[in-house]
Amino acid sequence: MPARSTDSLLQIEESLHSSLKKGHHSASLSDRLISANKRILLQHIEFRPAAATSSAQLEKLKSKYASINPSTSLTDHVKPSKGMSPFNPPSASDLAHDDDLPDPKVVLYPPEKVKLQWPAVRRIGAGLTNLGNTCFLNSVLQCLTYTPPLVNYLSSSEHAHTCKQVGFCMVCELQRHFRRCYENGGQAIKPHAILQKIKLIAKHMHWGRQEDAHEFLRYVIDAMQKSCLNGNTKLDRISKETTVINQIFGGFLRSQVVCLKCKAKSNTYDPFLDISVDVKNVPNIQKAFEKFVQPEQLDLDNAYNCTKCKQKVAAQKRFTIHKPSNVLTIQLKRYGVMGGKVTRHISFPEKLNIRPYMSVSQGAAITYQLYAVLVHMGHSTNSGHYYCYVRSSNQAWYCMNDSMVQQTSQGRVLNSEAYMLFYIRCDAAANHEQPKVCPFHV
Ligand SMILES: [Zn+2]
Numbered sequence: 001m002p003a004r005s006t007d008s009l010l011q012i013e014e015s016l017h018s019s020l021k022k023g024h025h026s027a028s029l030s031d032r033l034i035s036a037n038k039r040i041l042l043q044h045i046e047f048r049p050a051a052a053t054s055s056a057q058l059e060k061l062k063s064k065y066a067s068i069n070p071s072t073s074l075t076d077h078v079k080p081s082k083g084m085s086p087f088n089p090p091s092a093s094d095l096a097h098d099d100d101l102p103d104p105k106v107v108l109y110p111p112e113k114v115k116l117q118w119p120a121v122r123r124i125g126a127g128l129t130n131l132g133n134t135c136f137l138n139s140v141l142q143c144l145t146y147t148p149p150l151v152n153y154l155s156s157s158e159h160a161h162t163c164k165q166v167g168f169c170m171v172c173e174l175q176r177h178f179r180r181c182y183e184n185g186g187q188a189i190k191p192h193a194i195l196q197k198i199k200l201i202a203k204h205m206h207w208g209r210q211e212d213a214h215e216f217l218r219y220v221i222d223a224m225q226k227s228c229l230n231g232n233t234k235l236d237r238i239s240k241e242t243t244v245i246n247q248i249f250g251g252f253l254r255s256q257v258v259c260l261k262c263k264a265k266s267n268t269y270d271p272f273l274d275i276s277v278d279v280k281n282v283p284n285i286q287k288a289f290e291k292f293v294q295p296e297q298l299d300l301d302n303a304y305n306c307t308k309c310k311q312k313v314a315a316q317k318r319f320t321i322h323k324p325s326n327v328l329t330i331q332l333k334r335y336g337v338m339g340g341k342v343t344r345h346i347s348f349p350e351k352l353n354i355r356p357y358m359s360v361s362q363g364a365a366i367t368y369q370l371y372a373v374l375v376h377m378g379h380s381t382n383s384g385h386y387y388c389y390v391r392s393s394n395q396a397w398y399c400m401n402d403s404m405v406q407q408t409s410q411g412r413v414l415n416s417e418a419y420m421l422f423y424i425r426c427d428a429a430a431n432h433e434q435p436k437v438c439p440f441h442v
């Protein structure tokens with residue numbers, strides 16, 4: 001205790017003693033005590049830091065109380081899940097600094113309900129008549145018609161029973177289309193119904209004009225996703241990614257930035273419904289994925305603003321597949337922004353293991369089997385001709401070229417000039433990796 005406080009206490013003691021000795025009036029005693037007390041209370045007291053802390057005492061206190069404002073160094077690991085209630089979407093920064101992908105608060109479609117295999121062998125379906133530059137649409141529809149989990153889902157009346165869409169619904173539309181295809185095997189049908197709604201699927205697309213098949217597929221999947229949200233637009237970002245469409249086609253990518261100065265890591269997770277890979281100067285799809293996960297240097301004009309270093313620093317950014325999808329759709333970026341096309345054959349395997357391109361690259365193989373290949377012939381995506389190869393439920397390959405349906409060999413499929421590849425997960429762990437959360441019935 002500082003010396004001056006001790007002096008004041010002595011003064012009080014002295015005043016008390018002298019008052020009692022000299023037989024002063026009690027009022028006088030109280031006045032003198034008040035003034036002595038004031039001297040203590042109004043004086044400036046200096047504290048010195050202790051030479052050593054009592055760690056045992058501190059540990060005891062730590063176990064007794066919960067910290068309400070932990071230091072910033074802990075927040076990367078122990079982040080309270082604020083803003084994660086279904087009706088309070090998280091901010092981007094909430095997700096960016098979490099150490100792992102947050103679980104959805106609400107699951108719209110339970111992942112374990114997704115059926116990846118054909119329940120029975122079906123006859124190959126119908127061909128699709130070209131209604132004037134509609135081969136892009138025909139090829140995309142044919143690839144979807146042989147996507148087992150999507151067909152399995154639409155074979156049941158599950159969607160029809162819960163559909164709340166007024167007017168156009170992409171899922172209902174596709175369900176009708178699939179039924180017509182499978183009921184008319186050996187013939188060609190006209191995909192009029194979908195073509196008439198092309199502007200509702202993608203408002204900039206026109207009937208009669210050749211469009212980019214990959215772009216059209218994106219719009220079809222997005223339109224289905226919108227139908228499956230069934231008005232649940234106020235859900236948080238992660239919960240919105242749990243519709244049947246996400247459970248079939250969707251996964252998560254992780255973008256990790258590592259500050260080269262302080263080594264701090266910042267993770268951002270983004271949902272994907274397909275993956276576009278650069279195929280310039282690569283011989284095969286595996287090399288394209290290696291390129292996809294290759295770290296990128298952020299420096300100079302592109303320097304990273306590190307929140308820990310509080311300055312622009314050199315950093316390394318790397319994409320990895322964080323949560324694999326059940327169906328993996330890959331677009332081969334054959335077309336440059338400035339024109340030009342990679343026309344070389346880029347080989348792709350019948351079985352693809354994506355484990356090396358995952359955030360956790362060690363572990364059991366994550367294997368996919370090829371089930372459809374979309375081919376483009378021509379110089380740009382808006383011209384030329386599209387057709388596709390699909391694997392039917394009896395495992396035989398068919399070439400679907402507009403109205404023509406012809407059985408073919410796997411060798412021919414693997415030698416094709418692919419623009420899009422469709423793989424389906426086939427390892428034993430498929431369907432067991434998604435978080436198990438009670439379904440939210442809507
Ligand atoms: Zn519907």
Ligand SMILES: [Zn+2]
Pocket residue numbers: 259260261262263264306307308309310313
């Ligand atoms: Zn840093």
